[in-house]
Amino acid sequence: MSAATDAIKSEPTIFFLFGGTGDLTSRKLVPALYNLYIDGRMPTHFQIVAMGRTQYSNDAFRDVLLKDIKQFSRKRVGQAPPETWDQFAKHIFFQVSDINNPQTYQEQSERIAEFGKICSGEPNVVYYLAVAPRFFSTIAENISKFKLAANPEKARIVIEKPFGHNLESARQLNQLLGGVFSEQQIYRIDHYLGKETVQNILALRFSNSIFEPLWNRNYIDHIQISVSEQLGVGSRGGYYDESGALRDMIQNHILQLLCLVAMEPPTSFQADEVRNKKVDVLHSMRKFTAEDVKKNAVRGQYSKGWMEGQELPGYREEPGVAPDSNTETFAAIKFHIDNWRWHGVPFYLRTGKRMHQSSSVIMIQFKDVPHLIFPSEAIEGWQQNRLIISIQPEMSVRLQIQAKRPGLDMTLNPVDMIFDYNGTYTGDTPEAYETLLLDTMLGDQTLFMRGDQVEAAWDLVMPILNAWGGKKSISFPNYPVDSWGPETAESLIAKDGFHWFTLPLKNSRK
Structure with missing residues (x-):
């Protein structure tokens, strides 16, 4: 619940949306980021990288998201200057990926490095797990293996509910994430x-x-x-x-x-x-x-x-x-x-x-x-x-x-x-x-x-x-x-x- 004013913006940030072709991304996440962009709350330098198996090009995926924005955003494209979507869409990329393939995480590492050059410094990196809970461990372990969350001040992981199925599984998930991230890096999200x-x-x-x-x-x-x-x-x-x-x-x-x-x-x-x-x-x-x-x-x-x-x-x-x-x-x-x-x-x-x-x-x-x-x-x-x-x-x-x-x-x-x-x-x-x-x-x-x-x-x-x-x-x-x-x-x-x-x-x- 940030006390930030309109004059305060976050640092350069790159989002990796695991489950980038899923319902949550299309209905909630990208429309929310688009709304923040229109309100001037996104950083000057940001990237949204959707991860998924579908063979999308960047332009093809942006066309898909445009339809979602028109349907789900409270600031629909027609209510903003025509060029606003084009400006926002330039920050969106699609990465064909497989969470079990090491190449996926190597490409993420390279993207982070290239983005760091653009913004002249180490960016914030947000790993958003908009996937089924059974995939959490695989993603977290690979993020650790490729040292993609080494800086606790910059790297963050967002976990959607359900956070566990019972007390035992919640403890196991906490232990798993705690082996990769510090508590200050873990954002367990409850949209309520x-x-x-x-x-x-x-x-x-x-x-x-x-x-x-x-x-x-x-x-x-x-x-x-x-x-x-x-x-x-x-x-x-x-x-x-x-x-x-x-x-x-x-x-x-x-x-x-x-x-x-x-x-x-x-x-x-x-x-x-x-x-x-x-x-x-x-x-x-x-x-x-x-x-x-x-x-x-x-x-x-x-x-x-x-x-x-x-x-x-x-x-x-x-x-x-x-x-x-x-x-x-x-x-x-x-x-x-x-x-x-x-x-x-x-x-x-x-x-x-x-x-x-x-x-x-x-x-x-x-x-x-x-x-x-x-x-x-x-x-x-x-x-x-x-x-x-x-x-x-x-x-x-x-x-x-x-x-x-x-x-x-x-x-x-x-x-x-x-x-x-x-x-x-x-x-x-x-x-x-x-x-x-x-x-x-x-x-x-x-x-x-x-x-x-x-x-x-x-x-x-x-x-x-x-x-x-x-x-x-x-x-x-x-x-x-x-x-x-x-x-x-x-x-x-x-x-x-x-x-x-x-x-x-x-x-x-x-």
Whole structure:
């Protein structure tokens, strides 16, 4: 999360995009770099080298990317001067490569040397692994063998999730990367942390004095974090059936959000100071026993049904999914943080596919007033104060308070004090990958996960994964498409006297 101004640019940088012909490169990475270029945030000297097996020439590959830019960039070619794309495209190259062939890495070494001559110095080198995790070790070992990451101040590697499949594999991957790179060189990317509203959690908490006195067990009743998706698994059925909602969303994205909400104030905005506080949260979270899993964790799997006039298949009918799959597409878990600030405050996390609404919302509910002075007829619509942070599809922060309704009678009802990005700011909001790629160039790791943080998150969810994986659910499928998940999820929170919060969102069906 760089504090750089528009006048600050990163040093000369060369990107090697492993998986250069893949979906991530075309939909996210190159459009993000193009947007940064238009905004003047790319260095004067840079190269983007896409790596792949396809026999592309530089010009042919640039033509392919131009189509992707027109489709996926928030600053599409038609919105910029015609010559802008031509200027940007000159920095793009394609290297026909095979990650198992030493020649691939020898060519990279030669490219780095030639680029260094152009920019009159040693450039930053970013190795972006937009490939399947099974290829990580091969690439890392060859980078080490050819001494392509010898300078820890210049060479960086970016790793996409999933970072491991369980605690053991995450540790093995950390050990592997640690044998080639120092921790300061490893950028474990979670695109959720680059979202504008997620970054604003830190600003909201630590730049406003009004919240800190209230941000604890004395005033907060409970906290909910919900990430729901209308989409099913689609073409990702084969991958998802080996993953599930707990691995795919809670272990990384949602626990990251919890850490931002629950962390102690850092002493500075330095990357490791912020990340230290996040790791402290994970270490403070109560570990699950087998009995705890039964009481505090719910899983679900969607069945076929209708959504927006279209009949949709159940999870077990999706391509690539086993017909008797035991993989959860929904998970709801109640966590506790055993420290001074949060003792006794439950954190409810929920995620699912094929749900009624696509949204990512954090809801912080404050405790009720200690004594009501108003008559019952005045408070029919009474609602405890809430702070609601909406990450998507709308980006907003809402503080729900009680206010008197206009009229001669004293009647109270909830009203929202709203900070809405679209209504407050003009211009496009940067994509998450733009923020994260810029931070990579600038060497800022604040928004990237550290190795111990990844392992702590896996350690926390392993008892749940083991319990679910070791016992087949006899209730699957247990919720229909276009619903809010299984009934057991409602029971999980209702037994504590709460209910799941849903924020009415404009244009939620996207």
